[in-house]
Amino acid sequence: MSPSQENNYSGFWYDVRRQLRTLFEAAFEWRNKIKEVDFSGTKCDPHPFPHPDSDRLEHCYKYGYGKGKFYPVQLGQRLGSYHIKAKLGHGNFATVWQAEPIKGLCTSGHQSVAIKVCSNNKKDNKDDVLEAKVLRKLGKRSDGKGDFGKDHLMTVDECFNVPGHFGDHFCIVSESIGPTLDHYLLMVEKQNLGSFDYNVAKKVTFQLLSAVTWLHAAGYGHGDIHPYNVLMKEQGYQAPKNAKRNVCYANCKPEDKPYMPPYLVSCIDDDLAVGAPLSFETCDARLADFGQSFKKNHPRRLYRMTTQKGLRSPEWVIKHAPITISIDIWSIACMAYRMVTGKRLMDIQERYIDENGQPTQKRTKFDINNEHLPMMVELFGTPPPWIRGKWAASNLPPINWKSTSPEGTLHKRIQDDCPSSMSTEEAELFEDFLRKAFVWDYRFRATAKDLIQHKWFQSILTDADKASIEAILVPSRFEGLNTIRNQYARLRSLPVKIGGLFAQKVD
Ligand SMILES: Nc1ncnc2c1ncn2[C@@H]1O[C@H](COP(=O)(O)OP(=O)(O)OP(=O)(O)O)[C@@H](O)[C@H]1O
DSSP: OOHHHHHTTSSHHHHHHHHHHHHHHHHHHHHHTOOOOOOTTSSSOSOOSOOTTSOBOOOGGGSSSSTTOOOOOOTTOEETTEEEEEEEEEOSSEEEEEEEEOTTTOOOSOSSEEEEEEOOOHHHHHHHHHHHHHHHHHHHOOOSSOOTTGGGBOOEEEEEEEEETTEEEEEEEEEOOOOBHHHHHHHHHHTTOOSOOHHHHHHHHHHHHHHHHHHHHTTEEOOOOSGGGEEEOOTTOOOOEEEEEOOOGGGSOGGGGGGSOSSEEEEEOOOTTTSOOOOTTTOOEEEOOOTTOEETTSOOSSOBOOSOGGGOOHHHHSTTOOOOTHHHHHHHHHHHHHHHHSSOSSOOOSEEEOTTSOEEEEOOHHHHHHHHHHHHHHHHOSOOHHHHHHHHHTTOOOOOGGGSOSSOSHHHHHHHHSOTTSOHHHHHHHHHHHHHHOOSSTTTSOOHHHHHTSGGGGGGOOHHHHHHHHHHHSOOTTHHHHHHHHHHHHHHHHHHHHHHHHSOOBO
């Protein structure tokens, strides 16, 4: 960062701007009355995200009276022109089911599909409709250069609505892909393998980066990349073993009862101790869940943060920093570290742990950020002055910047965590790759296009991959026109970006 840029983030006018911003933000919060969701006071089990080691089951309070609830899908029922066969999983906003098309009624080219049945909250519905819209748009788009990376994005077959008691539930039909990346990460832990096979880790990272290269070139950011949203393609994939579970009425309100399903369907994980880990020849990652996707020239629409805490980039954690597509790069680099080493780079617990070692209520955003940012400082070194300025404005605990090291402890962490079979040269390349991705300032962070050309990947690239990378590097005939169009789009999005600086980021 140049000295003139640094000056922009200090001095009298900087302080005035900061105070005005704080005032503006207070007004914004007051107008929108944004509150953090706190499960501590509810009677429900406070674990909205499936616990990886448990019988994966959504919580009863997700069904019942009113808006924003799940549709009570039952095994064997008909939904649109499909028969529901099994449950694939659930998220915060939807349940996902494996289904078979009914012959004669459905034109789907797949023998088995995944139907995401979304909750009927108007606000969430916007995200779901947007997800389908973006996926359809992306499905139709071609870059005219072979579409390198597009194969690693999920596609949508069709969408329809099912009428529920309190409004329509939007359904998105896509190919039934396979288990999540998280499933394989857990398998590696359970089988004491330490980490993914080194080349598999590299290949999956490369596939994710190529998907993101294509996505970013199409003008979109994903915004929610984490191991649950990466599906590993399996031929003829069958849903995990399902079991019917009783509804726990004690966790529901009396008015919910008439609208509850007769049973809940749990997805029992395969025996992770005996499953086959990913192989280099067949591993094929698909990026899924585009509910948080956003336009490149538009900061995050809602500033709602759903991605796992440890995978969040600094600008996502610090207040008043714009969110750009480079958040995807940070998340992928964190996942690459976990795949290569078997350890989380930044292990942030999302819940408090009780005296029996059991997770309890959600930690506050303030508490999490207080732990997360100093972790980043330790690993990646002292942040640039403008981030330090925003640090102070974010009410984070003060740090003695003179005592922090400029390059951080990443080098040592890599040496400690990398498998012993990894050569020194490979470890150096891996570190260089990570350092390019973990740049504090989002403006200088490497792009996905830069990273797929990184030397770290050279050893696994096929001739076809190399040719595809070369093809996307050739400037298109319309490059000049595109630049003008991009600049115009940037100019148009400037007011929205400025607004984004003041927007409250809500968990
Ligand atoms: N096409 C698919 N094939 C196989 N399994 C799938 C598919 N789509 C979703 N799943 C399973 O369903 C789970 C939930 O899906 P998804 O992440 O899209 O829901 P969500 O409510 O949007 O989640 P989130 O809370 O992350 O926003 C996934 O983690 C995965 O296990």
